[in-house]
Amino acid sequence: MNNAVELRRVFAPALVALLVTGCGGGDGGGSSADSAAGGGAAAENPVDAATAGNIAGSIVFEGDAPAMDAIDMGAEQVCADKHSSTPMSEEVSVSDGMLANVFVYVKQGLESLTFPTPAAALLDQDGCKYRPHVLGVMVDQDVTIRNSDGLLHNIKASPTEQRGFNTSQPTNMESSRSFGTAEIMIPVRCDVHGWMTAYIGVLPHPYHSVSGSDGSFDLSTLPPGDYVIEAWHERYGAQTQNVTVTTGETAEVTFTFSASMARNALVPLDAPIDLHEIVEAS
Amino acid sequence: MNFFWRTGIVLAGMFTVVIALWVKAGPSWLDLSWVMPDNVVSTYGPTLDNAWLVILWITGIVFVATEITLLVFLVKYRHKEGRKADYIEGSNKAEVVWTAVPFVIVVSLAFWSKGIWDEIRDPSLFPANAYTINMMATQFEWNAIYAGADGAFDTSDDFVSRNVLHIPVAQPVVVQLMAQDVIHSFFLPEFRVKQDAVPGMITPVWFEATQTGEFTMACAELCGLGHYTMGGTVIVHSQTDFQDWLAEQQAAAGDD
């Protein structure tokens, strides 16, 4: 009968359309480990070590460093016990005039090259703190997220250029995530322990470095040429410098930050509470 | 086998299964209490527990009476050869009685509830001398915000207590509930306090502790994956200890 045929004409394409929608899902970023593990080394390293040069340097902090808040982990005894001294916020980490946790990377100069994806990087939750506080990875590089505390942490990544994720680890366990789009910087936060924050920089190449407590960083084995490198800090914003790399030479670069640069931060902090903001908003 | 034997065997079997599983899983008989736990520490808590008890009595009597009647009817009027049912279509009188009586009971309950409800919820009836604390609920923490030495909020001497609410005993406290992200619910079981914290609203809730000690603070509205860990502590200090604690916090906050 005509009716049946008409109905079939309606239902079939509708079903197909729904199948297509239903099978959507995976976007550019934050995909889980079920996809290709470790993103295979499809490309070979294009850099010839014989002709390479380096960039190295340090991050100086001018003036008095702001006092950091102590973190009260009393509610989470397992974590509190892991700290021999009072845990402090890592937002600004200055020792002897040098600034740690600055993310330094090559911003321009490597566009023509493709690099192999390195092995997984580690983001550990230990003593209710992210280790490291600032992490650099390549696009599609696996990040192994480990819970070393054995209590509930959740890992909430809030990028702006791609889909984030919000996943939990209720016990000692590991999960794997990766980011498909380059982005500076992706804030990561644990909602169960609001003081836990980390930042992940995702780049199309492996030339990134996080300054240590002595303020030093290094980007080694770079092809010779002109580069723009950027140093990013979560409170003090980002600065760039032009550097020329020559074969066999290490170009020395110094970045200087100071307290007056606060509020230059590129990434809005997903935050510890600002008292002044809350009461106004209500 | 006659009806009573068959029924008896089925009941015995069911009873055995219940007991066996009970023994295996190990619940305590005390956990089966229908009466509110004996842990109430707020001034209006006993009023609520009493209201609970009244309803428990009323519903309990109705429950026992109706279920027993049901069972008796099933046994007494079960099919027997040669017996016919009585052709009864209804009774207007019965309908009136069992409409009016429940109606009176439940409506009385409603009006009785009003007094208690107003005492707890009506902002115009909140105790005048209540100490105010702001509470910002977020995923997955309770942040109690104290006004500091100047007694005013939104000033630089305000300080925050994460997941621990410090209050004085025998002093009405008003908590101004706020939520940063999603709906949470401020639940103090021993105080018989519960109030939703809704983003975009400030919802006040008042209570007064009758004992010092440490008590539970919980979230009672699904708020995400960490909902189950959104617990905290209420520490009730003596009035002098509370002042000391405040002074300590203010000193620490003043360093900022």
Add this chain to the structure above:
Amino acid sequence: MTTTTATETHAGPAEHHELGFIRTYIFSTDHKMIARQFLFSALMFLLLGGLLAVMIRWQLGFPGRPLPAFVRWIFPDTMAPGGIILPEFYNSLVTMHATFMVFFALMPLMAGVFGNLLIPLQIGAEDMAFPRINMISFWIMPVAGFIMLASFFVEGGAAGAGWTSYAPLSASGEWTGVYMGQILWLISLIVLGFSSILGAVNYVSTVINMRAPGMTWFRIPLATWSLFVTAWLLLLAIPILTGGLILLLFDQTIGTAFFRTEGSGEPLLWQHIFWFFGHPEVYILILPAMGFTSEVIACRSRKPIFGYHSMVYAMVAIGFLGWVVWGHHMFQSGMNPLLGMTFVVTTVVIAVPSAIKTFNWMGTLWRGNIHMDTPLLHAVAFVALFIIGGLSGIFMASAPVDIYIHDTYFIVAHLHYVLVGGSLFGIFAGIVFWYPKMFGRMMNEGLGKVHFFLSFLFYNMAFFPMHNLGVQGMMRRIYDPNQYEFLQGLQPLNTFISYSVFLFAATQIIFAFNFLWSLRNGKVAGNNPWKSSTLLWQTPSPPPHGNFPEMPIVYRGPYEYSHPDHEEDFWPQNAPPATSEAGGQFAPAPNPEPVPGD
């Protein structure tokens, strides 16, 4: 109201043109086939909902323990790495358990199966008013079901904001980590709503317009009455849900802020919209079961329903009052307390018609001649368990008493007593009672009784102690109550409940086996195995296309059992009246089929 219908009888099956396989079994417009399609689909979703519940109880009974190896492989690391259920997956489990049960199991069983099966047969019609709309109403359901199932497989997993989907948690993936899953949940329910609306249009039209001659309003059996009132509730409530879902979908996708505070939206608005639908919804879920219970108790007690008119008025009253009680779900929400008080009054009042019905059922059993077969057992269990569910509701109807028990397991106990103790046992009664009419065979009585007693036992073992969990303060939707010291002592009780749930779930295998086995091997039923007086039983089992070979004419009410003027203990609605004025003559032809269980 007039009862005009087609005056000529429908041609018998031999004269009707032969429909192919697809038009008979797939795209059928016959209400009886559509009822069967709803039945099989809904039972599958009931199974799925039950499995999700088993997983919830696995986590609560043995927190953090990995799922057993034979099922562990099903779940990817984003849901249960190494078999350990993640908190976000647990939230999806509670959400999807309720979603599948309410929308894909209970509603289709109540309205889809029995609405379709019973209404035309009980009022003497040959089919529904709009058979093709009826067919579409069914086919929307698998489409919506597919979308809902698909949501498990997208990134971020299935919706995890509760079946009540409170905003802002549900309004942005930012809070749950669930993006596409929540959107698919919304789309699925938006689509499914049309199934209910179209079905309701049919039911209302059919009952009003297609009653057989003599079938006045107060001769309509209570099952049809219950479905009629339910259909009105569906017609008026579902569009509200659909509207709310669309607004929430906009918040999720195109940046509106109806419920999100970022743009001065109002989270409580969602709750008002949802519960304005949600409360009539729970009456949609219980009223048909009340109707089935009335049918079964009257028939198996061989006695008229006590207070038939009151029963009708009570159902209509529940239908009306159900619209003005929604705020009791929001007592602790921060809603204006005075407004809350008005809802206390309306909520306690709605207990009254339910009480009236309960007393009337008991009045029907009183001085009856009760045949304790499986449908009767389930119907009586409905009454017994509904009493518990209703009485527990009194506690939460009082707003101050609700303060402590809101969002605790006391509420979970209450809702499961009315939805499982009530609706599910009512559905079991209905399935066993009307199975012969649908399939021409009886379900096995022995297996039926075993299934009943074990289900009743395990069900109460599982859900009665939940009242106590609530009294101790255990919250709802909580992945691991041991995080709270004051709840740690409740773990043994939770484990006991979990075992009971597993046993309850396993018992349903008996029902499934009985159902499937009896399709081919059950005793042949004949027209009227239960000796019921409604029109539905005065036609072959299963009825032919067109239902009644001859247009029935109705002479009396639906529950003329054990009438003193009539030798047999039932008097079919369409049996011609006694020929003698003095009332001494008896109606012809006793029914030769034996009643099972005697």
